[in-house]
Amino acid sequence: MVSVLVVVISIVILSAAVSTIGADNIGELLWEFYVKLVPSSAAQNVKTRHLLQREAIRTSTERSNTSSQDEFAKWAKLNRKVDKLKTDIEKINATIATQKTKFKRQIKTVIWIFTSGLKFFVRIKYRKVPVFWLPKGLFPGWIEWVLSLTSAPQGSVSVSAWFLITDYAIKGAVVFIVQKSFELAKKQPSRNRVSVATAKKSS
Template sequence: MSLLITIFALVFVTQLISWIGQTVLLELAYSLYLRLFHSSLHVRQRKLKTEILATKKELIQTSAQDQFAKWAKLRRSVDKGLADLEKLNAEVASNKSSFKMKFNGLIWSLTTGLQFIVGWWYRKSAVFYLPAGWFGPLEWWLSFPFAPAGSVSVGVWQMACRRVIKVGERVVKDLIANSSRSAEAKVEAERPSDEKSKQA
C-alpha cells in the first residue's frame, strides 16, 4: 500500500509544480536564496539604486550654466554609479543564471527523475492485485511490462494517477468557472430590481 501512495504523491507533486508554474517557484526560491545567502549583494544593489536616484534628482535641480562645477561633479557621480550598478546587475544576473540551472535540475530530479527511478526500481513489483477475471485480456496490459499477471504495474499506476489528477483539475476549473458565472448572473438578475426600486 505504501508504494501505491508513494507513486500517487510523486505524480501529485509533479502536477502541483506544473499548476503553480516552475518560473513562479524559481522566482520565490531565488528571492529566498538572495535573502539567505547573498543579502549583502541585494542590499548593496538597492542602496546603489537609491543613491543614483537621489543624485539624479539633485542633478536635475542643478543648473548646468549657473553651477557648472557642481553639475559636472554630480554628472560624474551619476555616471560612476550607473557603471557600478551595471557591474552589480551583471553579477546578479550571472548568479541567477547559475541558480536557475541548479533549481531546474533539482526540480527535475525530485519529480520526473524520481518517478523514473521508482518505476525502474519497482518494475517487477505489483502496486496491487486485481480480482481474477475482472478485466479479461486487459489484465496483461495492466501488468505491463514486468509486473506479475493479474496485478497493476508501477507504470500503469503512474499513468492512471496522472490521468485522474488531470481530470480532477478540469472538474475543479469547471466548477469554479460555473460558480463565477452563476454569481455574475445573480448580480445581473438583481440589478434591474434595484434600479426599479430607485426609480419608484
C-alpha cells in the first residue's frame, strides 16, 4: 500500500506542475490532441472548417481573376458563393468555440479534482494518521504540537503539516524544472535554424 507520505508528495508535485504550466495552457494543448486524435463532433467540425476555408480561398481567388464587367454572371455567382462560405465559416467557428469552452471547462474540473480536491480529501481522510514520527526530544513540545495539527498524535507530523512542508520545498523545484524545460524547448528550433543556415553557407 502506498504511504500517505508518498501520496502527499505526488499531489504536491502535480499541483506545482499544473500551477506552473497553467490550467488554460493544459486545456489548450489537450484540445489540440483531442480534435486531431479522437473521433468526435468537435474533430469533424474542425475538419469541416478547414475544408470550408480552403474552398473560400479557392473561390475568392477565382473571383479575383474574373472580370466583374466582362463576365458579370460568373463573377456574381462566385461572389454569392464566397459570401455563403464566409457565413458557414462564421457559424462553424461559433460551434467550435462553444465546444472548446465546454471541453476546457471539463479539463479544469478534472484538474481541480486531482489537485485541490484530492488535497482536501486526503487531509480529511488521514487527519488522525501520522505521516511519520519525529525523533523523541528533537524539537520542543510546542513545535511537536504545531507539526501534529490538526488531529495527528503529538510527536508526529500530520498530513496538513506535511502538505505545507512539501508544498514549500517542492514547489520551487518543480517551477524551476518546468521553466527550464520550456526554455530548452524554445531554444531547440533556434539551434536547428542556425544549423541549417550554417550548412547552406558551407555548401
